[in-house]
Amino acid sequence: xxxxxxxxxxxxxxxxxxxxxxxxxxxxxxxxxxxxxxxxxxxxxxxxxxxxxxxxxxxxxxxxxxxxxxxxxxxxxxxxxxxxxxxxxxxxxxxxxxxxxxxxxxxxxxxxxxxxxxxxxxxxxxxxxxxxxxxxxxxxxxxxxxxxxxxxxxxxxxx
Numbered sequence: 001x002x003x004x005x006x007x008x009x010x011x012x013x014x015x016x017x018x019x020x021x022x023x024x025x026x027x028x029x030x031x032x033x034x035x036x037x038x039x040x041x042x043x044x045x046x047x048x049x050x051x052x053x054x055x056x057x058x059x060x061x062x063x064x065x066x067x068x069x070x071x072x073x074x075x076x077x078x079x080x081x082x083x084x085x086x087x088x089x090x091x092x093x094x095x096x097x098x099x100x101x102x103x104x105x106x107x108x109x110x111x112x113x114x115x116x117x118x119x120x121x122x123x124x125x126x127x128x129x130x131x132x133x134x135x136x137x138x139x140x141x142x143x144x145x146x147x148x149x150x151x152x153x154x155x156x157x158x159x
Contacts, residue, residue: 016057017110021050021064024138028054028113029146031101035083036094038062040101044145047075054110095153102150105143107135 013032020027022045029051031037037060041049047065069075079087091098106113106128112135120127132143 015104016053016060017055017113018051018060019054019109020105020142021052022048022140022142024140024142025107025136026109026112027105027107027142027146028110029101029106030104032097034060034062035090036097036101038083039087039091039094039098040146043149044102044142095157099150099153099157102146102153105146107132107143 015030015032016037018029018031018037020029020041029037029040031040037051041051041062042065047069050062050064052061053059065075065078069078076087079090083090103125106116108116108131116128116131117124120131128143136143
């Protein structure tokens with residue numbers, strides 16, 4: 001039997017359901033772990049948003065960085081301590097996962113997400129903007145920012 005490199009790759013981590021912590025509309029998104037969740041929410045909220053898992057597994061949490069970390073050096077040390085590498089290394093290695101997480105942002109709580117999934121079926125992307133426009137009450141358009149960043153990161157990956 002010939003072994004390939006793919007045979008040695010770890011299976012993809014299961015997606016976890018997260019709720020964004022922010023002062024605006026409620027949002028949920030999917031990410032496999034804290035590192036990807038942190039990489040997804042940092043560019044959206046500039047450290048002012050946190051997140052926590054809301055599914056059946058053990059709770060994971062990404063803290064609101066701006067309230068607990070004051071300097072770039074403190075952030076760099078926190079990231080390395082938490083994830084075992086520099087943030088740039090994390091971003092480079094996990095950018096595809098981050099784009100997928102950002103694409104999964106949906107306005108509403110867990111119940112809203114389930115209701116949308118039941119209605120949308122396979123047409124998630126086609127129907128999410130109408131859902132988003134109907135649910136969003138804030139001028140802070142977190143969903144549109146997340147989807148825009150997902151597109152930007154995918155473009156970056158294709159180069």
